[in-house]
Amino acid sequence: MNILEINSLTSSYNSNIAIEDITFKVKEKEYLCIVGENGSGKSTLVKTIVGLQNKDKGSIKINLKSEEISYLSQSSLKDLNFPATVKEVILTGTQKHKKLPFYTKEDHEEVNNICKTFGISDLLNKKIGGLSGGQKQRVMLARALCKNPKLLILDEPCSGLDINISRELYKTLSDLNKNQGITIIMVTHDLTEIKNYANRIIVLNRTIKYDGSVKDWKGI
Amino acid sequence: MQEIIELLNYPFISRALIVGISISFCAALIGVLLVLKKYSMIGHGLGEIGFASLSLAVALGLPPLYVSIPILIIASFVIMAFSQKKGASGDVVIAIVSTGALTFGVIITALTKGFNIDVCNYMFGSILAMTNQDVIISIVLSILVVIAYVIFYNRLFLITYDEEYAKASGINVTFYQFLLALVTALVIVIGMRLMGTLLISSLIVFPAIISKRLTTSFKGLVIVSAIVSVVCFVIGIFVSFFMNLPTGASIVAVNILLLIIAIIVSKIMKR
Ligand SMILES: Nc1ncnc2c1ncn2[C@@H]1O[C@H](COP(=O)(O)OP(=O)(O)OP(=O)(O)O)[C@@H](O)[C@H]1O
Ligand SMILES: [Mg+2]
Numbered sequence: 001m002n003i004l005e006i007n008s009l010t011s012s013y014n015s016n017i018a019i020e021d022i023t024f025k026v027k028e029k030e031y032l033c034i035v036g037e038n039g040s041g042k043s044t045l046v047k048t049i050v051g052l053q054n055k056d057k058g059s060i061k062i063n064l065k066s067e068e069i070s071y072l073s074q075s076s077l078k079d080l081n082f083p084a085t086v087k088e089v090i091l092t093g094t095q096k097h098k099k100l101p102f103y104t105k106e107d108h109e110e111v112n113n114i115c116k117t118f119g120i121s122d123l124l125n126k127k128i129g130g131l132s133g134g135q136k137q138r139v140m141l142a143r144a145l146c147k148n149p150k151l152l153i154l155d156e157p158c159s160g161l162d163i164n165i166s167r168e169l170y171k172t173l174s175d176l177n178k179n180q181g182i183t184i185i186m187v188t189h190d191l192t193e194i195k196n197y198a199n200r201i202i203v204l205n206r207t208i209k210y211d212g213s214v215k216d217w218k219g220i
Numbered sequence: 221m222q223e224i225i226e227l228l229n230y231p232f233i234s235r236a237l238i239v240g241i242s243i244s245f246c247a248a249l250i251g252v253l254l255v256l257k258k259y260s261m262i263g264h265g266l267g268e269i270g271f272a273s274l275s276l277a278v279a280l281g282l283p284p285l286y287v288s289i290p291i292l293i294i295a296s297f298v299i300m301a302f303s304q305k306k307g308a309s310g311d312v313v314i315a316i317v318s319t320g321a322l323t324f325g326v327i328i329t330a331l332t333k334g335f336n337i338d339v340c341n342y343m344f345g346s347i348l349a350m351t352n353q354d355v356i357i358s359i360v361l362s363i364l365v366v367i368a369y370v371i372f373y374n375r376l377f378l379i380t381y382d383e384e385y386a387k388a389s390g391i392n393v394t395f396y397q398f399l400l401a402l403v404t405a406l407v408i409v410i411g412m413r414l415m416g417t418l419l420i421s422s423l424i425v426f427p428a429i430i431s432k433r434l435t436t437s438f439k440g441l442v443i444v445s446a447i448v449s450v451v452c453f454v455i456g457i458f459v460s461f462f463m464n465l466p467t468g469a470s471i472v473a474v475n476i477l478l479l480i481i482a483i484i485v486s487k488i489m490k491r
Contacts, residue, residue: 050388071388082256083432083441084381092378096389101374127436143385 345468
């Protein structure tokens, strides 16, 4: 079953067309990577999918409830002095389908469980700005996984992290994809790293330059 | 101590205290959001627009609240809308509009009543300015603000911490931003005659800046800010009375002192 169907999608900033005539479908349980140079429109594409960026033309059909989608943005480098604990941040991941934003006992339990899985339980009461890059990305991923999403959209989750930590994170994502059947759409630069995990890549440069398996990609 | 208790027998002092405590409490709650979102210029801009609205009210011979409330609400919405625009820098718009409003207020004042003690009170605050109507309005306002704050607390945190994620989660961010603008406008309208139009924004900004240095959690920040705000207000208002200084200026001075202490304490704690 297709989880996402995108048809001749075009989106621009003022007069600058960032992505043009994009068409592709994503099946359930796929692990899709979107690659491309800086400024090729990768972030714009995922932002348009999650509704943060307006589209000029085309259609986006998502066969999921909106709360079944989780998004992790590229620029998670926020004010380092922002007074917020890891727990306060992760809990916000449970707000997606709430009319009134009160946290229940289940929400707290869920957050505790996810943190155990990610080995970040001891960070819960730390200030978010004081974490290392790798710890912070794991916190953000933990938040994205609240409420069992079916589709995970990640924009360069490993940018700025050293290679070992990135590898670990890619492995975690791959496990989530294999074991829990979560569909993953990930923007990344690390083609060499993800070729062992992703079943499909889309190479973007304003338009789609390639769409297929990682093995068959020969470069432009 | 005896003197302070005797002071409370003066109705104008107890009015100023009730209005001031409710307003400084509300100001701290919204100040946390405004400071973290880097919207603190909104408060300052609205203060200056508030001065223009007071001058206009005096020139027209109308009650100040009736003129100021609509003007400030509209101004807060306009400023908030500009702050949202991508590219257009909101702070430039605020700077232009607010200095324009200040100029307008000064010209009207010069043309009508001329500069007198009233103008000074408008700008730097007067303990005598509060009426019974102000007392009622400020109590009602603070109750409403607290209720809304409690209900939407987790939402407000999410939007403040990560607006993009909030939007992607399907939360109507614009609604909360305009709600925040509305509350800011009301807090400024009610507080500005007591605190002074040029100083009212410090009631919003200082408690959050002070507390940000001392807390690790958002909840902690909100609670400490509210306490800091009210305590500084109460100390400041008595300083104002005993030393015969403008109210707003005395309160800001107490805040500045506390900020310096907070900076030193946080530096020591980090070691
Ligand atoms: N907020 C914005 N306002 C105006 N133009 C923008 C904005 N964001 C992106 N662009 C432009 O749109 C184009 C695509 O940008 P986008 O951020 O989608 O690229 P990207 O592939 O994600 O790049 P990177 O690898 O650096 O993250 C670029 O030409 C960029 O200059
Ligand atoms: Mg990008």
